[in-house]
Amino acid sequence: MNDPTTRTALPALAGTYWETFLETNPLFATALGDRRFDGRLADVSPSGLAAARTRYARLLADVEGLDGSALGDEDRITRDALSEALSADLASLDSGLVEWNVDPLDGVPADFLNVPDYQRLETPDDGRHMVERWRAMAGYADQHVASLRRSLADGRVACRAPVERTISILDELLSTPPESWSLLAPLGRLSWPGWTTAERQRFADGLRTTVDDEIRPAFVRLHEALEGEILPAARPNDRPGMDHVPGGETAYRALVRLHTSLEIEPA
Numbered sequence: 597m598n599d600p601t602t603r604t605a606l607p608a609l610a611g612t613y614w615e616t617f618l619e620t621n622p623l624f625a626t627a628l629g630d631r632r633f634d635g636r637l638a639d640v641s642p643s644g645l646a647a648a649r650t651r652y653a654r655l656l657a658d659v660e661g662l663d664g665s666a667l668g669d670e671d672r673i674t675r676d677a678l679s680e681a682l683s684a685d686l687a688s689l690d691s692g693l694v695e696w697n698v699d700p701l702d703g704v705p706a707d708f709l710n711v712p713d714y715q716r717l718e719t720p721d722d723g724r725h726m727v728e729r730w731r732a733m734a735g736y737a738d739q740h741v742a743s744l745r746r747s748l749a750d751g752r753v754a755c756r757a758p759v760e761r762t763i764s765i766l767d768e769l770l771s772t773p774p775e776s777w778s779l780l781a782p783l784g785r786l787s788w789p790g791w792t793t794a795e796r797q798r799f800a801d802g803l804r805t806t807v808d809d810e811i812r813p814a815f816v817r818l819h820e821a822l823e824g825e826i827l828p829a830a831r832p833n834d835r836p837g838m839d840h841v842p843g844g845e846t847a848y849r850a851l852v853r854l855h856t857s858l859e860i861e862p863a
Contacts, residue, residue, distance in 0.1 A: 606671055609659055610678055616655065617685070618847045627714050635717060635728030637736050640694055640743065649689045656682040664695060694732070694815065696747030698754040699760035704737050705815055717782050717860045721792055722801035730779060730806045734814035741821045748829055754832040759822055774807045777801040 608823060618625040622633035639647070659679050664672055688694075711729070716722050747753065778805060788796050834840055 598860065606662060606667065606678075607659075609662075610674065613655055613678060613682065616651050622650070622799075623711065624747035626711075626716075627834075628736060631716060631722075631725075634722070635725035637729060637732045637734075639815065640736065641739055645689060645694070649686060652682050652685045652689070664841055681781060692747070695743045696742070696752040698758045698762050698822070700758050700765055703762065704740050704818060706762075706765060708733050708811075712781050713776050717786055720795045720799070723791075723795070723802075727799065727802040727806060728783065730803060731810060733779075734806075735815040736810070737818050742828055746822065748826065751830060753826060753829050755833055755835060756827065757833045759827050759830045763819060763822050763827065766815055766822070770812070770816055770819060773805075774812055777807065779807050779811065780804065783787060 618628075619633060620631055621638060622636040623638070625633045639645070657674060659682060662675055662677065667675060697703070715726060715729070717726055749809065769777065783800055783803060791799075804861075
């Protein structure tokens with residue numbers, strides 16, 4: 597027998613999950629066209645990651661607490677898919693990958709350099725959000741360094757190849773004037789309709805100052821940490837998998853089980 601309360605709870609939980617995912621992944625939200633989080637970046641501090649995990653764990657408990665016998669076939673599929681998505685998010689957080697991984701494709705700085713390609717800039721409010729997000733990039737980069745150092749102290753470190761590639765990206769970036777960076781490209785693309793002279797000047801000054809005085813120094817600090825601390829301790833390139841870091845094998849197997857729906861027995 598279908599329980600109306602359970603049938604109502606399921607779409608509410610699905611909606612809450614989607615809102616939570618967008619809020620905790622604001623760059624993804626922006627890329628999808630959701631502008632509500634355009635001034636923010638994900639909180640990758642220990643407290644931020646713990647808070648996200650708590651939210652996902654509570655949602656998963658609520659989803660798994662639904663009475664499956666009170667759901668129709670389609671709703672059971674939705675419940676199972678929602679449970680799997682939440683389990684995958686928790687497994688990803690529990691893997692600790694975000695804390696020690698160095699990613700030259702989707703990490704700092706490469707990920708940030710792509711944001712101007714998809715973040716909207718049409719109104720003064722858009723400009724304010726862009727400056728806010730750009731300012732957050734410096735703090736994010738410093739938090740990334742702090743996480744790498746904590747992880748290194750625990751014996752968790754990336755292998756040489758991605759570290760060397762990220763250092764190379766930073767070398768090239770820091771050898772060029774900030775005016776040529778993609779982070780300042782919006783200044784040359786904006787036609788300014790509907791902006792007052794003061795709004796234009798405030799936005800332009802804010803973006804330039806943020807890149808010059810906050811982001812660039814943060815990237816210098818990241819470069820120094822990668823070159824002077826992480827690279828000397830990096831794993832050899834013939835040991836690239838996360839199973840070569842403490843706790844990595846357990847985390848890897850959990851992620852594989854979720855993505856393949858196969859139970860993998862210990863070797």
